[in-house]
Each structure stands twice: as structure tokens, then as C-alpha cells.
Amino acid sequence: MNGQAVRSCVTPVSSVAGKEIVTIEGLSPDGSHPVQRAWIADDVPQCGYCHSGQIMSAAALLAENQKPTDADIDEAMSGNICRCGTYQRIRRAIHRAAGMMAEGGKK
Numbered sequence: 001m002n003g004q005a006v007r008s009c010v011t012p013v014s015s016v017a018g019k020e021i022v023t024i025e026g027l028s029p030d031g032s033h034p035v036q037r038a039w040i041a042d043d044v045p046q047c048g049y050c051h052s053g054q055i056m057s058a059a060a061l062l063a064e065n066q067k068p069t070d071a072d073i074d075e076a077m078s079g080n081i082c083r084c085g086t087y088q089r090i091r092r093a094i095h096r097a098a099g100m101m102a103e104g105g106k107k
Contacts, residue, residue: 003020005053023052077091
């Protein structure tokens with residue numbers, strides 16, 4: 001919402017009136033956003049339960065910080081719980097997406 005990652009499960013509809021909303025489907029119509037491509041390249045998802053939130057949080061992080069450290073990533077992603085424990089792959093994919101963006105990939 002307005003460029004910030006928010007959890008839809010606790011965000012009242014009344015609070016989004018007049019605000020810009022981007023969902024995972026809105027990152028790119030064809031899955032070409034660097035975070036989406038990195039998730040596929042690093043084979044991140046297992047069950048898929050958390051990955052919409054993980055991807056949106058990663059995209060918000062990279063929109064603000066295109067060269068995040070591991071600590072930056074851990075802090076930005078701390079509210080997202082992965083039941084399968086793919087945290088290392090998530091971190092690796094975020095670094096990959098940052099690299100794609102630095103090479104002129106789509107934001």
C-alpha cells in the first residue's frame with residue numbers, strides 16, 4: 001500500500017481508500033519482475049503458503065534499498081514466517097533480484 005508492504009489479513013478495507021495498492025499479480029503481468037524471476041531461479045517455494053507475502057516484502061525492500069545486506073534482508077523479512085524453512089533460499093533470491101535490478105532489470 002503506497003509502496004509499503006502491509007499484511008492484507010490485518011488491514012481493514014476502510015484504510016485503503018484512495019491509496020495505491022499493488023498485489024503480487026500487479027508486480028508484473030507476466031512474472032518478469034526481478035523478485036519473481038529470482039524466486040523461480042533459486043527454486044524458493046516449497047508449499048507456497050507464505051510466498052505472496054515474502055515476494056511483496058522483498059519487492060518493497062528492494063524498492064527502498066537496492067543493495068541490501070543480509071541484516072537488511074533479515075529485518076525486512078522478519079514478519080514473514082515460512083513453514084518450510086526456506087529462509088536461506090529467500091535471502092539468496094533477494095540478493096539475486098538486487099543484482100538483476102543493478103544490471104538494468106525491471107523494477
